[in-house]
Amino acid sequence: MSALKSYSHTIAQTLPELSIAEIHRDKREVTLTSGAKLLQRTVFSKDAIALRFKSAGRLSGPGAFFQVVEAGFDRHVPAQPVTAGLEVHRELLDKNNQPVTRTKLGEPIHVRLQARTVRDESVTNVAIIDLLPGGFEVVGASLQPGVSTISGVDYVDVREDRAVFYATLSGSVLEINYQIKSSNRGEFTVPPIFAESMYERAIKGCGVGGKITVTE
Numbered sequence: 001m002s003a004l005k006s007y008s009h010t011i012a013q014t015l016p017e018l019s020i021a022e023i024h025r026d027k028r029e030v031t032l033t034s035g036a037k038l039l040q041r042t043v044f045s046k047d048a049i050a051l052r053f054k055s056a057g058r059l060s061g062p063g064a065f066f067q068v069v070e071a072g073f074d075r076h077v078p079a080q081p082v083t084a085g086l087e088v089h090r091e092l093l094d095k096n097n098q099p100v101t102r103t104k105l106g107e108p109i110h111v112r113l114q115a116r117t118v119r120d121e122s123v124t125n126v127a128i129i130d131l132l133p134g135g136f137e138v139v140g141a142s143l144q145p146g147v148s149t150i151s152g153v154d155y156v157d158v159r160e161d162r163a164v165f166y167a168t169l170s171g172s173v174l175e176i177n178y179q180i181k182s183s184n185r186g187e188f189t190v191p192p193i194f195a196e197s198m199y200e201r202a203i204k205g206c207g208v209g210g211k212i213t214v215t216e
Contacts, residue, residue, distance in 0.1 A: 018064060019031055019035075023051070077191070086123065088114070088128065103215075111180055133189060186213070189209060192208055
């Protein structure tokens with residue numbers, strides 16, 4: 001904490017004159033904020049395709065640091081799988097190992113996940129994120145959180161709305177099996193399965209979603 005205070009004090013002695021602007025597709029530049037401040041914050045619009053940072057003079061000392069934070073969700077479920085270095089697939093199966101689009105309240109469903117890399121070398125530190133359909137939960141006995149006993153999976157994180165598996169993916173298919181069950185009736189969207197390298201974000205894969213109906 002004292003180190004951060006010292007750093008802030010040093011920066012405050014020679015505040016740079018900075019401006020932040022967003023660039024639109026028509027090349028138009030819109031200034032968002034400017035001035036000599038220790039901390040500048042601004043919001044950019046959905047029309048921005050790039051951000052431009054400018055200094056009125058030559059930066060000296062520690063210089064300037066910037067950070068962009070984005071949050072949101074997909075407006076539409078992908079219609080086609082995405083394979084950008086990783087390939088992932090999920091099946092929801094009944095007790096007869098047949099695909100499920102309709103189930104009864106509280107009836108267990110078998111989830112089969114398959115993942116691999118399509119690159120020449122293995123990809124380490126991959127997060128495989130399985131978002132559950134609304135109104136569903138993991139059957140506790142079928143999946144234990146923590147250091148994993150599943151071959152090829154290092155760690156399992158079971159949350160209220162998802163199961164996350166941390167693994168190393170090779171060209172051979174990694175298969176993960178567990179169960180979920182419904183706690184509400186209705187028609188629900190099945191989110192697509194997603195996998196991503198935690199340190200090389202361009203390496204990722206995404207399956208397709210669907211619908212599932214829960215009756216009494």
